[in-house]
Amino acid sequence: MEFRHRVIILCLCFLYLTAVDSDLASDRAALLALRAAVGGRSRLWNLTASPCSWFGVHCFQDRVVELRLPGGGLIGQLPIAIGNLTQLQTLSLRFNALSGQIPPDFANLNSLRNLYLQGNELSGQIPEFLFSLQNLIRLNLAKNNFSGPIPSNVNNLTRLSTLYLEENQLNGSIPDINLQLEQFNVSFNRLNGSIPKSLSGQPASAFNGNSLCGKPLLACNGTESGKKLSGAAITGIVIACVFVLLLILAILIFLCKRRKGKSSRSPNLVSTSGEQTAAQIPRSxxxxxxxxxxxxxxxxxxxxxxxxxxxxxxxxxxxxxxxxxxxxxxxxxxxxxxxxxxxxxxxxxxxxxxxxxxxxxxxxxxxxxxxxxxxxxxxxxxxxxxxxxxxxxxxxxxxxxYMPRGSFSALLHGNRGAGRTPLNWETRVTIALGAARAITYIHSQGPTISHGNIKSSNILLSDSYEARVSDYCVAQVVISPSTPNRVDGYRAPEVTDPRKVSQKADVYSFGVLLLELLTGKSPTHPQLNEDGVDLPRWVQSIVEQEWSAEVFDIELVRYQTVEDNMVKLLQLAINCAAQYPDKRPSMTEVSKQIEELCHAASQKD
Structure with missing residues (x-):
């Protein structure tokens, strides 16, 4: 009898282990299908090892529960395979170059809690099956090419707290969303109509760039939402408006007559007629x-x-x-x-x-x-x-x-959609050299002299796209100790007081600027840190895997003849952004190395 019990137990254990192996094998097959379809950092996976040890893959009880490949150089259309990861709870494929529609097998991801697909080129309508995933808490589809209406079955996601749909091509009206949303954004789409009352507590910035009305934006038809004015009230308003206009006209005529005999004593910076972006600088x-x-x-x-x-x-x-x-x-x-x-x-x-x-x-x-x-x-x-x-x-x-071409930040990150002129390697490295020379000059003015606020928006461009560094050496007199730091993405880790930035801290900031130039990613974008990785650490993690090509901006991939120089500039940027100040080169050395890269490029030409 005891022998029989042991045999039964052994059989059950064998069946359990076989089932576990089978489930993990299914997960492995799904991941391999993804790897074959979109490549990128998934090619770093050691196929002889367990998928649970692969980069970006996290398992629990021998099942894949998280797949995180943000900014991983994934290119192409998602295959019908991810739906086989039936225990997946978090999927982060944001900031890649994925295109096409979301595969229908996503409907099988019933355990999914977090879906981050922002910053890709996904298109088509937002599939209704996404809103059948009852466990979904965070859904981010921003910065894609989705079109059509927002699915009306969004209220099925009773646990949803984050819904980001901004910067797509969605149209129609916003459905009446009755969810307890902590984060919501549909700005810069093609939506119209009134904002549902349930969303009136969201910030106005969540609705900008559409043809929407109602709280928190301007009221629809010039009235309070849900209220109608009587005929007498409308007549009274019209009469009052006419009276006010006549009064304003009388005051203007009086002021004009008075001003004829006097010189201007209270000038302001006045906007030109019809200039929508014009403003006034109030005078103290x-x-x-x-x-x-x-x-x-x-x-x-x-x-x-x-x-x-x-x-x-x-x-x-x-x-x-x-x-x-x-x-x-x-x-x-x-x-x-x-x-x-x-x-x-x-x-x-x-x-x-x-x-x-x-x-x-x-x-x-x-x-x-x-x-x-x-x-x-x-x-x-x-x-x-x-x-x-x-x-x-x-x-x-x-x-x-005045610099007519604006900032390097606007040139690099602006208009990333259709019709954009790619920013080539020669222009980028020339801008880097000009900025490096300017900062080297600043540092030559004394050992305690630093720029203090290096970032891509402070690199301005001349008519010929030459770098002109601005906002230098004034941080010490303008920033107070209590001023919130607005350049965290560029700030060296040792800097605690924004007024006290050393030359080595400048080098760190310049290193981040170079990484931004090479990757096309802004280090200050709030969504960059969604997975807890800043730009230098993200780049370092890829380089350590000897997969440097995945780092570069997709606009640079075409310049294969200068790939060696791109890798050299990448290594220089990493050295500049070293965690410890004594490991960073001086700006003199940085300028010299970038100059050598520019000279090498001109020799090839």
Whole structure:
């Protein structure tokens, strides 16, 4: 009897182990089908080992429960195979080059909790079978080419807390979603109609770039959502509007007559007629005081020439206008950065400059002026020169040359869809060399002098796409210790105070910039860290597997003749972004190596 029991137990164990092996074999076959179809980092898998040891694959009780290959160079259409991973709980294939439709066998992923497919080129309608996966908690399909309506059966996902569908081509209206969503975004699609009341508590940014109305955006038809006005109320509103318009017209006529006999005493940077992006730089009371009381109100300065109302100029290139004329120039907002808001100011004579209005300057006037004097004295062909500055108690302005081609960040990351002109290797490496030379020059001004805020949006471009480095050496006087750090993706790990950035920390930031140039990925994108990996560590993990080709931006893959130089620049970038400062090269060495790469490329040409 005891012998029989043992035989039965052994048989059951054998059947269990056979079933486990069979399930894992099925998972292995599904992964191999994926590898054959889209390649990328899946080619790193050691096929002689268990699939549970493969890169990006995680198992529990001998079943694949997670597959994470973000930014893994996967190219092509997903095969009908992933649906066989029936115990899969997390699937992350974001930021690849996957195309086509989501395979129908995804409907078999009943255990799936997290699906991250953003940043690909997937197309077609969002399949309704995704909303039959009852365990789904996070669904991210952003930045693809999905079209058609949002499926009406979205409410089937009772556990869903995150739904990201932004930057697709979805159309139609938003269905009445009655879910407790913590994160939601459908911005920059082709949606129309009113926003469901259930979503009215979401931020306005979640709906921008569509033809939508209702809370939190403007009310539909100019009325409160769900309320209708009576005929008498509408008549009253019309009469009130006419009265207000007449009153405004009378005031304008009065002001125009009054102004004819007086000079302009309160100029602003006024937008040109019909310019939608134009703006005004509000003027502080101290600026008014300086203009109206020209007898010695401004503090003494030591620039090359002092403007009539406190503007301090460096050199003679921009002489000939004063603060009042600057404030009168037509203005266009270029953007808001770490240090403040930048405006493009155009004078009637055609002169164009950039005015940066600083905010939260924590240092005293003397220190501010001393720093600006030092910055204004710097001259290099790859720097955006500081032409003038203005200081008062409530207003600090910096005046720079205008760079017509915008920033390297916009050139690299903007318009990644159809119609984009690929950014070639020669342009990228030339920009890198120009930026390196500028930072090398800054470091040559003294051992404690650093840029302090290196990032791709601070690399501006001339008409011929040559690099011009901006925002240099002002972090110490503009950033306060309590200022939130906005450049975490570029910040060296040893930097705790954004005002105290060493030259070696600059090298780290420049290394991240080079990685951005080579991979085409922005290190500050919030979704990059969804899997807990920053750009330097992501690149390092691939290089360690000797699969460097998967790192490069898809736009660079075509330049096979310079692949060796691309790998050399990649290694230089990794060295610059080393965790420990003493392991990083100097900017002089960095400039020399990039120059050698440019010379080698020209020799091949």
């Amino acid at each position: 009371p101290s600026a008014v005081e300086i203009q109206d009381k020209s007898s010695g109100v401004t503090a003494p300065v030591s620039g090359d020439q002092k403007g009539k109302t406190g503007l301090v100029f460096f050199g003679t290139a921009l002489g000939g206008f004063d603060l009042e004329e600057l404030l009168r120039a037509s203005a266009e907002v270029l953007g808001k950065g770490t240090f403040g808001t930048a405006y493009k100011a155009t004078f009637e004579a055609g002169l164009v400059v950039v005015v940066k209005r600083l905010k939260d300057v924590p240092v005293a006037e003397k220190e501010f002026r001393e720093k600006m004097e030092a910055v204004g004295a710097m001259r290099h062909e790859n720097l955006v020169p500081l032409r003038a500055y203005y200081y008062s108690k409530d207003e600090k302005l910096l005046v720079f040359d």
